[in-house]
Structures are given as C-alpha cells and as structure tokens.
Amino acid sequence: MKIALIDVDSHNFPNLVLMKLSAWHKARGDEITLMSAEKALQEENLIFKYDKIYGACVFSGNEEVLRALELCGVHLGGTGTRYREILPYEVEHIMPDYSLYGISDTAYGFLTRGCPRGCSFCVVGSKEGRKSYKVADISEWWRGQENIKLLDPNLLACSEHLELLRQLAETGAYIDITQGLDARLLTEKNISLINELKIKALHFAWDNPRDKSVVAALKNFRKVSKIKNHRKLIVYVLCNYWSSREEDLYRVYWLRDNGFDPYLMVYDKKNAPKAITKMQRWVNNKRIFNVVKRFEDYDTRIG
Ligand code: SF4
Known part of the structure; x- marks a missing residue:
C-alpha cells in the first residue's frame, strides 16, 4: 500500500505517532511518504494517490488546516485535534x-x-x-542511541519511577526529560538516581506562583544535585493564565538568581497581551536574556 503521513505541526520535533505508524506499515512492506500539511494541501487529488493518509497534530491552533485536511479524506489524530483515538496495542508498542x-x-x-x-x-x-x-520499558523504544528524549508528563508520580530511573541510568545515554519533572515529588532516593543520569537537560515547571512547595523543592534540588550548569536546569513558567505580571517577573528573577534557567510558556498565546509576548521573547531568547538583566530595560530599549 502507499501510505502518506502528514505532520501537521511540522516543528523541529518529530511526531512519535507518525514514527510508530511508519514502522508498523514498513514492516508490512508498505511505501511511506512523509509530508507537511502545507505540502499535502497543495497536492492535487491527494486522496487518489495514496491508499491511506494519516495526519497527526500535537499543538492546538491548527483548526483551519485540520478542517481542510479532513475534507481531503485525511485520517486525523493527536492532542491538537478533536479526535481522541488511541493506537492499537501493536502500533503503540x-x-x-x-x-x-x-x-x-x-x-x-x-x-x-x-x-x-x-x-x-x-x-x-x-x-x-x-x-x-508505567507503559513501557526503555528497551521498547531505545536501541543504543546516544541521546534519549523522555516525553512523560509526570514520571515521578508513577509508583515504578525508581526502577524506570534506574533503566535510564543504565543506558549511559544523555537524557533530556522534556516535559517537566514534578519538583514536589523529588525525594532523597529519586534525586540520588537522577544524579546517576547523564543529563542533557532537566525540565521542571513552576506554574502556580503561589505554590511555595515548588520553591522549597527547587532550592533543595539545587543544593543536592550534581548538575552545576544552570542551562541544564530549565523551569517552565506558565503565564497569561492566573498570574500577574509581578508574579511572572518574580518567578523569572528568582529562578535565575537560584541557578535555574526560566522558560516562559504563554497560555493562549494567540490572544495574549503584547506585554506578555514581549516578556516571553526576552526570557526565552537567551542571547538577550543573558545580557539584559531586567525586563524594564528590555522593554524600554525596544519601546
Ligand atoms: S501540568 Fe499539571 S496535570 Fe499537566 S502533566 Fe503537569 S502536573 Fe500533570
């Protein structure tokens, strides 16, 4: 069969579902074509060129494109769509x-x-x-690569997380925990296992500025962690949801002053006030953030 896989997000991040569909179809001898949504919508008679067309979308805000793809007969799925289909077991694993x-x-x-x-x-x-x-052992999707990007939403909340951290340590690969370790669930035991990992980056989240337990947990982690480079300790800071501008800036400054690298996540970015998107540009562009120490100075400079 001829199979088209459409990556609707087309960011610099591969789509895991599409990679699994590709593996499953290739094992059956099918021919795979990967394309962006833009390319798919430019193709004439897309539906007649392929036996099956899958489209995957993780991020929201692509409604128009998704509607157009659906009209072309594309089978859609992913968090960014209204479909909540799960992959069959043999594809998922x-x-x-x-x-x-x-x-x-x-x-x-x-x-x-x-x-x-x-x-x-x-x-x-x-x-x-x-x-x-727990949904998998590391051997299910790692076969000796130098780097591992873990996508788990809350690894430390899993009762088997110590065993899983051990598995990660045993790979000897560079680990990037991409989705936010729950700092409130750090313990002496799991920190000592995290200290055994070869860390590329750890991501935490400080979403609620009034949650003091995050501050205490991060402070303690900084003290006992072997990671000295603050660039490897990234903390997502949610803004434009329930915090004031003062609370956003407080978190940004606190994180920087305490050896973490803040990264602003803007809720409903499309409708966010300009001041917030400006703050995001200042914090997340490290070339600017490392030189211009106060947001007020950045704000004044760019008017
Ligand atoms: S944002 Fe909250 S609910 Fe979502 S994964 Fe993180 S801790 Fe869990």
Missing part, C-alpha cells in the same frame, strides 16, 4: 521508525503516561488519566 525524520542518534518515547495533578490548564488528566502508570 512498536520500535519507532526514527529514519522517517532522518534521526539516528536520539530515541524518543514514554515510559509512563497520565498524571494525578489535574491542573486546570492541562489536557493530560482527561487524555491519559488521573494517575501516572
């Missing part, structure tokens, strides 16, 4: 076809799914459940 994106040195995947927190701005609870549970 297959070794992803990293070659789909020409990737040879990095493995991507989940060891756990779900999260008990139920934050009101987050889809994980409704999509994956209000409990963190």
Whole structure:
C-alpha cells in the first residue's frame, strides 16, 4: 500500500505517532511518504494517490488546516485535534521508525503516561488519566542511541519511577526529560538516581506562583544535585493564565538568581497581551536574556 503521513505541526520535533505508524506499515512492506500539511494541501487529488493518509497534530491552533485536511479524506489524530483515538496495542508498542525524520542518534518515547495533578490548564488528566502508570520499558523504544528524549508528563508520580530511573541510568545515554519533572515529588532516593543520569537537560515547571512547595523543592534540588550548569536546569513558567505580571517577573528573577534557567510558556498565546509576548521573547531568547538583566530595560530599549 502507499501510505502518506502528514505532520501537521511540522516543528523541529518529530511526531512519535507518525514514527510508530511508519514502522508498523514498513514492516508490512508498505511505501511511506512523509509530508507537511502545507505540502499535502497543495497536492492535487491527494486522496487518489495514496491508499491511506494519516495526519497527526500535537499543538492546538491548527483548526483551519485540520478542517481542510479532513475534507481531503485525511485520517486525523493527536492532542491538537478533536479526535481522541488511541493506537492499537501493536502500533503503540512498536520500535519507532526514527529514519522517517532522518534521526539516528536520539530515541524518543514514554515510559509512563497520565498524571494525578489535574491542573486546570492541562489536557493530560482527561487524555491519559488521573494517575501516572508505567507503559513501557526503555528497551521498547531505545536501541543504543546516544541521546534519549523522555516525553512523560509526570514520571515521578508513577509508583515504578525508581526502577524506570534506574533503566535510564543504565543506558549511559544523555537524557533530556522534556516535559517537566514534578519538583514536589523529588525525594532523597529519586534525586540520588537522577544524579546517576547523564543529563542533557532537566525540565521542571513552576506554574502556580503561589505554590511555595515548588520553591522549597527547587532550592533543595539545587543544593543536592550534581548538575552545576544552570542551562541544564530549565523551569517552565506558565503565564497569561492566573498570574500577574509581578508574579511572572518574580518567578523569572528568582529562578535565575537560584541557578535555574526560566522558560516562559504563554497560555493562549494567540490572544495574549503584547506585554506578555514581549516578556516571553526576552526570557526565552537567551542571547538577550543573558545580557539584559531586567525586563524594564528590555522593554524600554525596544519601546
Ligand atoms: S502536573 Fe503537569 S502533566 Fe500533570 S496535570 Fe499539571 S501540568 Fe499537566
């Protein structure tokens, strides 16, 4: 069969579902074509050129494109769509076809799914459940690559997280925990295992500025962690949701002063006030952030 895989987001991040679909179809001898949504919509008679067309979309804000693809007969799925389909077991648990994106040195995947927190701005609870549970061993999607990008929403909330951290340590690969370790669940035991990892980057989140437990946990982690380079300790800072500008700046300055690298996540970015998107540009562009120490100075300079 001729199969088209459409990556609707087309960011610099491979789509895991498409890599799994590619592996499953290739194992059956099917021919795979990967394309962007833009390219797919330019193709004439797309529906007649392929036996099956899948489109995957992680991020919201692509409604118009998704509608157009649906009219072309594309089978859509992903967090960014209104569909909540789950992959069949044999596709979900297959070794992803990293070659789909020409990737040879990095493995991507989940060891756990779900999260008990139920934050009101987050889809994980409704999509994956209000409990963190193990879904795979590392050998399912890692085969000796130099780097591992872990996509779990809340690894530390899983009752088996110590065993999973051990598995990560045993790979000897550089680990990037991309989605935010829950600082409130750090313990002496899991920190000592995190200290055994070869860390490329750890991501935490400080979403609620009034949550003092995050501050205490981060402070303690900084004291006992072996990671000295603040660029490897990234903390997502949610703004434009329930915080004031003062609370946003407070978190940014506190994180920088305490050896972390803040990264602003803007809720509903499309409709966010200009001041917030400006602040995001200042914080997230490290070439600017490292030189211009106060937001007020950046704000004045760019008028
Ligand atoms: S802790 Fe993170 S993953 Fe869990 S609900 Fe909150 S934002 Fe989502």
